Amino acid sequence: xxxxxxxxxxxxxxxxxxxxxxxxxxxxxxxxxxxxxxxxxxxxxxxxxxxxxxxxxxxxxxxxxxxxxxxxxxxxxxxxxxxxxxxxxxxxxxxxxxxxxxxxxxxxxxxxxxxxxxxxxxxxxxxxxxxxxxxxxxxxxxxxxxxxxxxxxxxxxxxxxxxxxxxxxxxxxxxxxxxxxxxxxxxxxxxxxxxxxxxxxxxxxxxxxxxxxxxxxxxxxxxxxxxxxxxxxxxxxxxxxxxxxxxxxxxxxxxxxxxxxxxxxxxxxxxxxxxxxxxxxxxxxxxxxxxxxxxxxxxxxxxxxxxxxxxxxxxxxxxxxxxxxxxxxxxxxxxxxxxxxxxxxxxxxxxxxxxxxxxxxxxxx
Numbered sequence: 001x002x003x004x005x006x007x008x009x010x011x012x013x014x015x016x017x018x019x020x021x022x023x024x025x026x027x028x029x030x031x032x033x034x035x036x037x038x039x040x041x042x043x044x045x046x047x048x049x050x051x052x053x054x055x056x057x058x059x060x061x062x063x064x065x066x067x068x069x070x071x072x073x074x075x076x077x078x079x080x081x082x083x084x085x086x087x088x089x090x091x092x093x094x095x096x097x098x099x100x101x102x103x104x105x106x107x108x109x110x111x112x113x114x115x116x117x118x119x120x121x122x123x124x125x126x127x128x129x130x131x132x133x134x135x136x137x138x139x140x141x142x143x144x145x146x147x148x149x150x151x152x153x154x155x156x157x158x159x160x161x162x163x164x165x166x167x168x169x170x171x172x173x174x175x176x177x178x179x180x181x182x183x184x185x186x187x188x189x190x191x192x193x194x195x196x197x198x199x200x201x202x203x204x205x206x207x208x209x210x211x212x213x214x215x216x217x218x219x220x221x222x223x224x225x226x227x228x229x230x231x232x233x234x235x236x237x238x239x240x241x242x243x244x245x246x247x248x249x250x251x252x253x254x255x256x257x258x259x260x261x262x263x264x265x266x267x268x269x270x271x272x273x274x275x276x277x278x279x280x281x282x283x284x285x286x287x288x289x290x291x292x293x294x295x296x297x298x299x300x301x302x303x304x305x306x307x308x309x310x311x312x313x314x315x316x317x318x319x320x321x322x323x324x325x326x327x328x329x330x331x332x333x334x335x336x337x338x339x340x341x342x343x344x345x346x347x348x349x350x351x352x353x354x355x356x357x358x359x360x361x362x363x364x365x
Contacts, residue, residue, distance in 0.1 A: 013252070013253045014253070015252065015253030015254055015255070016139060016142075016254065017138070017139045017141075017142050017143055017144045017145070017254060017255075018139075018144050018145075018185050018186070018248070018249060018252060018254050019135070019139060019144075019145050019147075019183060019184045019185045019186075020144070020145070020146045020147070020184065020185065020186050020188070020245070020248075021089070021146075021147045021149065021170070021180060021181070021184040021186065021187045021188065022034065022146065022147070022148055022149070022188045022190065023148070023149035023150060023151050023170045023171070023187070023188075023189055023190070024150070024151055024189065024190030024191060025150070025151050025190075025191065026150055028190050028191075028192075028216065029190070029216065029240070030087075030088075030148045030149075030190065031048055031049050031052060031085075031087055031148065032052065033240070033241070033242065033245070034083075034085045034087065034146050034148055035049075035052050035053075035054050035085075036241075036242040036245075037082075037083040037085070037144060037146060037242075037245065038082040038083050038144065038255070038256055038257050039081040039082035039083055039257075040054055040055070040081060040082075040083040040084075040085050040146075041054075041055045041056070041057075041075060041080055041081035041083070041084055041085065042054055042055065042056040042057070042085045042087050043056075043057055043062060043068055043071065043072070043084070043085065043086050043087065043092075044056045044057065044058050044059065044062075044087050045059055045062050045068065045086070045087065045088070045091045045092050045095060046059070046087055046088050046091040047059045048087055048088070049087060055080070055081060057071055062095075064095060064098070064099065065092070065095040065096050065098070065099040065127070065131065066099065068092065068095060068131075069131065069134055072084070072134055072135070072137075072138070073134070073137075075138075075143075076137055076138050076141050076143065079141060079142075079143065081143070082142075082143060082144060082255075082257070083143065083144040083145070083146060084135075084138050084143050084144070084145050084146070085145075085146045085148065086135075086145070086146070086147045086148065087148045088147075088148045088149050088150060089147040089148065089149045089170075089172065089180060090149050090150055090170070090171045090172055092131070093124075093128065093172055093173065093176055096124055096127045096128050096131065096176075097112055097124060099127060100112065100120065100123045100124050100127055101120075103123075112124060121173060121174075121175045122175065124173065124175060124176065125175040125176055125179060128176045128179055128180075129179055132179060132180070132183050135183075144254070147180065147184070149170045149171060149172065149180075150170075150171040151168045151169065151170065151171060151189065151191075151226075152168070152169055152170070152171040153166050153167070153168060153169075154166070154167060154169050165224065165225075166225075167224060167225050167226055167227075168189060168191070168225060168226040168227065169226070169227050170187075170227065181227065181229070184229075185230070185231050185232070185252070186220070186229065186230040186231065186232060186234075186248060187227060187228050187229045187230070188218050188219070188220055188228060188230065189218070189219040189226045189227065189228045190216060190217070190218055190219070190240055191216070191217060191219065191226075192215065192216055192217070193215040193216075193217050193335075193337075216240035217237050217238070217239070217240055218237070218238045218239065218240045218241075218244055219236065219237055220234035220235060220236060220237070220238055220244075221234075221235075221236045221311070223236070223310075223311045223314045224314035225314045230248065231252070232247075232248035232249075232251040232252050233251050234247070234248055234251075235304060235307045236307040236308070236310060236311045237306070237307045237310055305341060305344050305345065305348070306337050306344065308348050309336065309337075309344050309347055309348060312347060312348065312351045313336070316355075317335065317336065319358060320336045320358065321334075321335050321336055323357075323358045323361060324336055324339055326361070327361075329343055
């Protein structure tokens with residue numbers, strides 16, 4: 001007698017390996033953060049990890065998408081590490097782009113546009129879908145997958161007529177980016193917290209000047225200014241670092257443990273004697289990691305209230321800082337994050353009214 005499918009119903013969380021996408025501007029520290037995941041092995045198609053002590057295959061080892069897929073299959077079979085890192089997914093998309101053109105086997109097709117009527121982009125999306133399915137094989141084998149990527153600023157015009165504005169997105173084609181976002185358990189965007197100051201009287205232009213800042217933040221939920229998501233209960237804004245990732249793993253019931261290292265003799269020769277990549281990786285205790293010091297004085301740590309305000313402001317930081325400075329709510333060298341909790345709560349309770357006042361005062365000037 002055939003067993004009913006209802007007998008296979010299960011409840012509760014499934015503590016499986018995680019699919020994480022991390023994107024940020026170049027030089028932000030994406031690879032460094034990924035190196036702190038459990039037992040990372042990098043498919044470094046960008047050649048960006050030369051300054052890190054990690055297990056890797058380089059661009060020379062992975063000249064084509066087929067070679068990357070072959071390496072992926074071997075790493076999964078050997079269970080070489082606990083985390084597979086693609087560094088970066090936008091460079092890997094270029095390998096898929098080249099693969100689609102080569103597969104056409106047509107001398108007249110030298111670029112993705114040469115297919116005509118968007119057929120090239122459709123083929124590219126299909127090819128990347130196949131690669132994502134291969135990454136799912138790693139998840140099934142209990143290996144975490146981390147896709148690193150660069151960010152780009154694009155002009156976005158929502159259909160509700162609010163008006164166009166700039167926002168951060170992954171540096172992927174418009175056909176591939178949605179596939180990657182849907183595939184991931186978390187899409188995390190890293191960016192610096194902006195600090196501004198009031199300009200001197202002899203400086204031209206607006207009254208407020210951005211002076212940069214070294215505090216790095218991890219944005220974990222979508223807003224008007226950037227793409228992000230997570231299924232781990234992370235706040236809108238979290239600290240940039242392995243501690244936030246470990247918290248996400250704990251929320252998902254996923255394992256987080258030590259990392260593997262490759263012996264000094266490398267991965268050449270007989271794996272039984274010299275330690276080929278699959279056999280040579282051995283588990284060690286994770287080294288303590290620390291984030292770089294915050295060199296911006298006077299900025300309080302991220303909390304839930306300021307996370308709510310950040311979501312409401314959605315990229316209008318400089319405008320809000322200018323208003324609060326002119327209104328006496330903050331002092332020169334401070335940002336809206338330095339405003340009192342009572343005032344920030346008023347913004348959260350009535351954001352529409354707050355921005356009406358901001359725009360009115362800005363227009364009066």
